Amino acid sequence: MLNPKTLSVTVAGKEITFETGKIARQANGAVVVRSGETTVFCSACRAKEASKDLDFLPLRVDYQEKFSSAGKTLGGFIKREGRPSEKEILTCRLIDRPLRPMFEDGYFTETQILSYVWSYDGENQPDTLAICAASAALTISDIPLIEPVAAVKVGFLNDQFVINPTTEEMEASSLDLILAGTKESILMIEGFCDFFTEEQVLEAIYKGHKAIREICLALAKWREEIGQPKKRDLLDPLKPEVLKAVEDIVLAGIETALKIPAKEARNESLASIKENMLKQIFPEGEEAQFNKRDVLLAYKKISSKAMRKQVLETGSRVDGRSLEQIRQIEVETDLLPRSHGSALFTRGETQAVAVCTLGSENMAQRYESLDKDSTRQFYLQYSFPPFSVGEVGRVGGAGRREIGHGKLAERALTAILPTHEDFPYVIRLESNITESNGSSSMASVCGGCLAMMNAGVPIKKPISGIAMGLILEKDKYSILSDILGLEDALGDMDFKITGDEEGITAFQMDIKVSGITPEIMKAALLQAKGGRRHILGEMLKACPKTNDQLSKYAPKIASLQIPASKIGMVIGPGGKQIKAIIEETGCEMNINDAGVVSIASQDQDMIDLALSIVTGIVAEAELGKTYHGRVVSIMPFGAFIEILPGKEGLCHISELDHARVNEVTDVIQQGDKFDVQVIRVDENSGKISLSRKALLPKPEGFEERPPRERRPARDDAPRRPRRDDSPRQPRRDDAPRSMGILPPPPLS
Numbered sequence: 001m002l003n004p005k006t007l008s009v010t011v012a013g014k015e016i017t018f019e020t021g022k023i024a025r026q027a028n029g030a031v032v033v034r035s036g037e038t039t040v041f042c043s044a045c046r047a048k049e050a051s052k053d054l055d056f057l058p059l060r061v062d063y064q065e066k067f068s069s070a071g072k073t074l075g076g077f078i079k080r081e082g083r084p085s086e087k088e089i090l091t092c093r094l095i096d097r098p099l100r101p102m103f104e105d106g107y108f109t110e111t112q113i114l115s116y117v118w119s120y121d122g123e124n125q126p127d128t129l130a131i132c133a134a135s136a137a138l139t140i141s142d143i144p145l146i147e148p149v150a151a152v153k154v155g156f157l158n159d160q161f162v163i164n165p166t167t168e169e170m171e172a173s174s175l176d177l178i179l180a181g182t183k184e185s186i187l188m189i190e191g192f193c194d195f196f197t198e199e200q201v202l203e204a205i206y207k208g209h210k211a212i213r214e215i216c217l218a219l220a221k222w223r224e225e226i227g228q229p230k231k232r233d234l235l236d237p238l239k240p241e242v243l244k245a246v247e248d249i250v251l252a253g254i255e256t257a258l259k260i261p262a263k264e265a266r267n268e269s270l271a272s273i274k275e276n277m278l279k280q281i282f283p284e285g286e287e288a289q290f291n292k293r294d295v296l297l298a299y300k301k302i303s304s305k306a307m308r309k310q311v312l313e314t315g316s317r318v319d320g321r322s323l324e325q326i327r328q329i330e331v332e333t334d335l336l337p338r339s340h341g342s343a344l345f346t347r348g349e350t351q352a353v354a355v356c357t358l359g360s361e362n363m364a365q366r367y368e369s370l371d372k373d374s375t376r377q378f379y380l381q382y383s384f385p386p387f388s389v390g391e392v393g394r395v396g397g398a399g400r401r402e403i404g405h406g407k408l409a410e411r412a413l414t415a416i417l418p419t420h421e422d423f424p425y426v427i428r429l430e431s432n433i434t435e436s437n438g439s440s441s442m443a444s445v446c447g448g449c450l451a452m453m454n455a456g457v458p459i460k461k462p463i464s465g466i467a468m469g470l471i472l473e474k475d476k477y478s479i480l481s482d483i484l485g486l487e488d489a490l491g492d493m494d495f496k497i498t499g500d501e502e503g504i505t506a507f508q509m510d511i512k513v514s515g516i517t518p519e520i521m522k523a524a525l526l527q528a529k530g531g532r533r534h535i536l537g538e539m540l541k542a543c544p545k546t547n548d549q550l551s552k553y554a555p556k557i558a559s560l561q562i563p564a565s566k567i568g569m570v571i572g573p574g575g576k577q578i579k580a581i582i583e584e585t586g587c588e589m590n591i592n593d594a595g596v597v598s599i600a601s602q603d604q605d606m607i608d609l610a611l612s613i614v615t616g617i618v619a620e621a622e623l624g625k626t627y628h629g630r631v632v633s634i635m636p637f638g639a640f641i642e643i644l645p646g647k648e649g650l651c652h653i654s655e656l657d658h659a660r661v662n663e664v665t666d667v668i669q670q671g672d673k674f675d676v677q678v679i680r681v682d683e684n685s686g687k688i689s690l691s692r693k694a695l696l697p698k699p700e701g702f703e704e705r706p707p708r709e710r711r712p713a714r715d716d717a718p719r720r721p722r723r724d725d726s727p728r729q730p731r732r733d734d735a736p737r738s739m740g741i742l743p744p745p746p747l748s
Helices: 086-102 124-140 167-172 196-225 240-257 263-281 293-314 400-414 440-455 484-492 518-542 564-571 571-584 604-620
Strands: 005-011 014-020 027-033 038-046 060-065 109-119 150-157 160-163 174-183 186-196 328-335 339-345 351-357 365-368 373-376 378-383 426-435 466-473 477-481 495-500 504-511 557-561 588-591 596-601 628-633 638-642 647-652 673-681 688-691
Touching: 005 196, 014 196, 014 339, 027 124, 038 124, 038 426, 060 086, 060 124, 060 495, 086 109, 086 124, 086 186, 086 400, 109 124, 124 174, 124 196, 124 263, 124 440, 124 588, 150 167, 150 186, 150 196, 160 196, 174 196, 186 400, 186 628, 196 504, 196 518, 240 263, 240 484, 263 293, 263 400, 263 484, 263 604, 293 328, 293 373, 293 466, 293 477, 328 351, 328 440, 328 518, 339 440, 400 504, 426 440, 426 564, 440 466, 466 484, 466 518, 477 518, 477 596, 495 518, 557 604, 564 571, 564 588, 564 604, 596 604, 638 673, 638 688
Parallel strands: 060 109, 378 426, 647 688
Antiparallel strands: 005 014, 014 027, 027 038, 038 109, 150 160, 150 174, 174 186, 186 504, 328 339, 339 351, 351 426, 365 373, 466 477, 466 495, 495 504, 557 596, 588 596, 628 638, 628 673, 638 647, 673 688
16 A cells, blocks of 8 residues: 655745655655656665675666656657766766765665656756755665765856756856755765856855755654664675784885876886785685775775875875975977867876867757757867776777766856857867876866867967865865876865866866865865966966967858848748758858858858858848849840849839830840849839839930829819720520630531
C-alpha cells in the first residue's frame, strides 16, 4: 500500500516540496521534488556488497531531461532520448561535485544516482532541484552520507540578488551562480557574471548559503523522521597499523621527492618509492599481511600529509615556488599560418594551443533544450589528449571532464565578446591541451582570448584566468596561487577565477573539507586578483591589442537590416529568390526572424553585388528619383522597365522621346538599359510611371506643347445617352440560351 511522506520548504517565497514512499520504492532512496510545476525525480542505489579492491568511490551520476516534460519531442529522426546533451552532462557534474566528498570515510561501494526531469513549467529551473533531489534520496536511504547537501541559484536583477530566479529573470540577470553546500559550509560554486567585484561575488555567496541552510536543516529533520539507519558495515576505513607500516617505509623518501621542482623527475622518484614499498610489503612467495587497496590509500594519505606539512611549515611548494608566485609564462601568437587566429600559451608545464575560426551563420552550433531550439554564435571546444600528461589512453569523443572544462572557459570568455551587430561572425574556439600540470581550463581562457585577439575579433577587453589552492589544518592555512596538478589532488580546494584587473567574469570552486570561513574565501579572491593581473600583463606583452584586420583566409561578412515584413520578398516563393541570389553571387546568405540579412564570401565584390540585390528587392521607388533600368517587355503603348530587382514601371510611348514616337521599337528594344525618372507612383495600386524623355536634352527650338485645358462640363448640357441606357428588347422564351460554348457541328 502506498504511504507517501512529504516535506515542504519555503525558499525566497517559493515552496519546494519533497515526496518519497510513492514511486520507486525498491531503490535505496527515491525522492520526487517539485517547485511550481517543475518536477524532478531522483533515485539512489548501491551495490549489495562493498568492493575490496577499489581505492576510490565508484559513484555514477546521470541526469536526463525528458522532452515530454515540456510537451515536446526531439526534432531528429530518433525520438527517444539517448546520448546526453551538453547541458545534461554539465548538470551531472553539478550533482556529483558537492556530493562526492560527503560520503563517510571508508565507503567504496558502487553507487548510482539517476535523476530525471518529468515536468518542466518553463519558469523553475530543474538543475538545482536535481542536486537537492539527489541529496534527499541519499539522506533518507541507508547509504552512509555524512549530512544533507542542498543547492540554489543566485541572479542579480535591478541591483538586487535574487534566489532561484525564473528562466525569464535569468535572461536579464548579470549573474548566473549555482552553489551547493551543507548547513555549515559551501562545497561547490559555479558562477558567471559581467565583471563583478570580489565583494559582489562574496555577497552573492553569503546570500545563497542562507537559503541552502534552510533546505539542509529541513532535510536533516526529515531524515530523523523517516530516514533508514545508515549501513555502516559497508565502511572499510584505513587501519592505523597499515598507515604506520607504510609511513615507516616511504615518508623520508616522499619528503625528499617533493622537493624536486621538475614534474617528470619528481614523478619518477615517487614512482620508484611506491614500487619499492609494494615489494617490501608484498614480498614474493609470502602471504600478504595487508590489503593492497589499504596500502595504496595509506601511501596517498602520507604523500598528502608530507606535501601539506612542507607548505604550511616552510611556505615552499613542491616546485620551489612561494605561495603567491606564478609559473613562468610564454606566449606566441599567429602560430598557425592558415588559421584565422591562433596562440600558444605556456604556463610552467601547462600548455594550450588555441585556434579561432570565424564563419557565417552556417557555422553556428545548433542545440535543443526544454526551453527552446536555437543556435550558439560562440562556442569553445576543449580537448585533453593522453600525451599531454605523458600517458597512453583512449582517444574518442569528448568526456564529461572535457565538456565541463570547455564550458567553463567558454562562459568566462562570453563576457568580452562584441555584439553580433558589431561583429556578425560566428566564433569557434578550440583549446588543444598539449601539456598539463594543473589548471588547463585557465590556460584555455588565456589562450582563447589571445587567439581571438590574433584573429581580429574586437573583444571588449582582454581577460586571464588563474586556479587557486588551499591547505587547511585546523586554524592554520595557506592559499596557493597557480596550483599544480599534485596540489589540486592532495589539497583542500580548487578555486578557478577569470577576469581582468578589476572585475570577474567566471569562478568555479570545489572544496573537499568543511571549515572554510568567509575570511579564507575573501583572502583567496584577493590573492587571485593579483595573480590575474600578473598573467594578463604577460599576455599583453606578446599581444598588446587586437589585430586591426582579419586574416586574409577569413570570410568577409556583411549584414543588412531589412523590415521583417519584407523577409518573404527576399526569400521568395519556395526560396526561389534567395537561391537565385546565391547562385548568381556564390555567397552564403542567412536571414533571421528579426530581418537581419547576413552575407558571407571571400570575394568582396560578390558581397557588394548581393547587398545591392537585396537592397533593391526591399527598396521602394521614390518619386522624382532617377534609376538605371532595363527593358523587360514592349507593348504597343509603351515599355515595362525594371528599375529595381523585381520592381517594374511603365514608360508610356509618349514619355520615350521629345519627338513624336510612332512605334516603341523605333526608339528602344527589349533588353536595352538606360536611365529613367519616376514621375508618378499610384498610392493605391503602387503602379509606377516612368519617363525617359525627362532626362533627355530638348532639341533646339523645341517647345513643350502646353497641356490641353479641359472645359468644365455644364450642369444643364444635355447628356448623351449611353448604350446601356437604351431599352432592352424582351427575350423570346424559345430563343436559345447562350452558354458561352459553340454547339458541335451537325453530323453529316
